[in-house]
Amino acid sequence: MARHLITSAIPYINGIKHLGNLVGSQLPADLFARFQRARGNEVLFLCATDEHGTPAELAAAKAGKPVDEYCAEMWGIQAEIAKGFRLSFDHFGRSSSEQNRKLTQHFAGRLAAEGLIEEVTENQVYSNGDGRFLPDRYIEGTCPNCGFESARGDQCDNCTKQLDPIDLIDARSTISGSTDLERRETKHLHLRQSLMKDQLNDWIESKHDWPILTTSIAKKWLHDGDGLQDRGITRDLSWGVPVKKGDADWPGMEGKVFYVWFDAPIEYIACANEWTDAKGLSDADWQRWWRTDMGAQDVRYTQFMGKDNVPFHTLSFPVTILGSGEPWKLVDYIKSFNYLNYDGGQFSTSRGRGVFMDQALEILPSDYWRWWLLSHAPESSDSEFTWENFQSSVNKDLADVLGNFVSRVTKFCRSKFGEVVPDGGTWGAPEQALIAELTTRIRAYEGHMEAMEVRKSASELRAIWAAGNEYLQEAAPWSSFKTDPDQAAAQIRMALNLIRLYAVLSEPFIPDASAALMTAMQTDDDTWPDDVAAALGALPAGLGFTVPEVTFRKITDDEREDWQTRFAGVRD
C-alpha cells in the first residue's frame, strides 16, 4: 500500500476565495486524495489558512476586530465552505497555531546554526502616527518623477518608475493617512538562499516528469538576472510568529516576527502535528509522514498550487527543508496550475468580479462546480469560465450523459421487472465488448488520475459514462423484452451494475452524486474495479434498489442569464 502525503497551497485568511483559487489547488488536490484513497492507499491530505501578515491586520482593523479573533472567525468560514465543496482534508489547520509557532522557530534556529541566516541592518519607514514600520506598498505620495499623486512607496503606477519611499513628496501612510513618517534603522534576518542555488538547481534539473510550468518558473527565479536572491524573512509587525532561535531568544530581534512566506509553508508540517493533537494521536503519528528517519522514507509527497505559488514551493521552502540539515520529507512532485479567467477577464477579489466559493454553493450543489472546474482545469494554459460553457457542459455531461443514464435504466427496470435487480439470461457478445471497452478505458482513467492529468481524467470518465448509453442503445432491452424477457433481464442487470461502477469511478469528481447512487443501488461495495467483469456482477439478482431522484438537474437559460448579470458586478 502506497503512502501519499498531499497538500494544497494554503489560502490567505482575509476573505473568501473565488473559483479560480479553488481550481488551482484545493480542488485538484482533493481529486487526487480521493482517488488514492479509493485505490486503497494510505493518504494524509492537509490544508490550512495562511493567517499572518499585514493584510490580515488591516482586514481585521477594517472589520473592527482584534486580528486573532478575526482570523479565528475567517478560519471557521473557510473551513465551512471547504466542507461545502467536499474537500476531504484530513485536517484543515491554521498557520497561527502553536504547533507552527514552535516549528517555525525551530527551523529558524536550525538554519541559523547552518549559517544560512544573515542579520542585515536596513533603513525602513516608520510611521509615528501608526506606531509601526510601514511596508513600501502602504506608503503613498506624489511621484517625484511624474507628479502622479498616488504613487506607491515601491513604484509609481503612472510612470512605472521604481521608487524609494523616502523620495515621495508628501508621503503618507495608507493605513492612517498620517504624514508623520521617518526613516529608522531596523535589523532583519535574511535567508541566504543564494548559497543553495546550485543544490536547488541540481534538484530541479532532476525532475523531468514535473509540469513544465513548475520547472520553468523555478528555473527563471534561479537564473534570472543575478540569480536566486537572499530574502528577508522577518518583519516589524506584531501579528506573526515571534522571532526566536529555537527556544532561545534572538538578541536584537525583539518585537519582530517572521514574514509570512517563511512560516506559511512550514504550516504544511505543523498541520500534521495539529492533526495528531486534534485526534489525540502521538507525535510519532505525524512524524511518520514528515521525517524520513521516523517512517516517512516510503511517503510520496505531492503539492498542488497555482503558478503564483511555485517560487515558494520550488525554492524557498526547499531551502528551509534542506538547509535545516535534518531529515525532513522533501516534496516529490509539484503539480501547478495556470489561472482560470472569468468571462473575458480576470477573477478579481478586490473588485468582486466572478464567482466566489460561498456564492457558488448558494446557487448550485458542489458536484456541478467540481465537475466543471476539474474538467476545465487550467493545466497547460490559462483557461476561461463562461456561463454558456458552464451551462452546456454541466447539462450535457452530468444531466444528459450520466444522470439520464441512471434514470432510463432504473425507470425501465421498475416498469418491467420492479425495483429489484432482475434474474435470468446471460451475457453475450455485446456485454463482452462492453467489458473490453470499459477495461481499456478504466485503465486509461487510472493512468491519467495517477499522473494528475486532470482534464484527461475527466474526459476519460465521461467516455466511460457514454459507453453505458452506447451499450443500452445496442442492447435495446426495451426491444428484447418483447421477445426474450430473460435477455432483457441480463441486459438491465448489466446496466444497473454500470450505475454502481460509475458511482465508484466518479467519486473523486462528484462525491455527493456518487454517494446518492450507491444509496439508490442499496450497496456499500465501493471496491475499485481492478477486474471489470467481476465489478459488473457486484449487484446480484434479487437485490433491491430505488429509483433515484433526479441526479443532476439542468441549468435553465433564465438561470444562466440571471447569474451572468449578478456576478458581473461588484461584490459588497
Next chain:
RNA sequence: GGCGGUGUAGCUCAGUUGGUUAGAGCAGCGGAAUCAUAAUCCGCGUGUCCGGGGUUCAAAUCCCUGCACCGCCA
C-alpha cells in the same frame, strides 16, 4: 522597460522527443431509436494551426522577426 506565457474548427481546448489526409467535447446539419431529465445512439469538419521569413526530405511542432492578448517584476 525587463522577463515569461499564450495565440489551433463558431465556443472551450488536445496535439509527447518535428513525420502518414491536424484532433476531442460542445454548438450546427442529417439519420436511427422511443427505455429516459425532448434525454440517447450513428454519421457529417473547404480550419491561411496569429502574420512574415528561415532550417529541413518533412514544421502547428525548431530558429529569427512582427502583431495581439495576458501575467510577473520579490
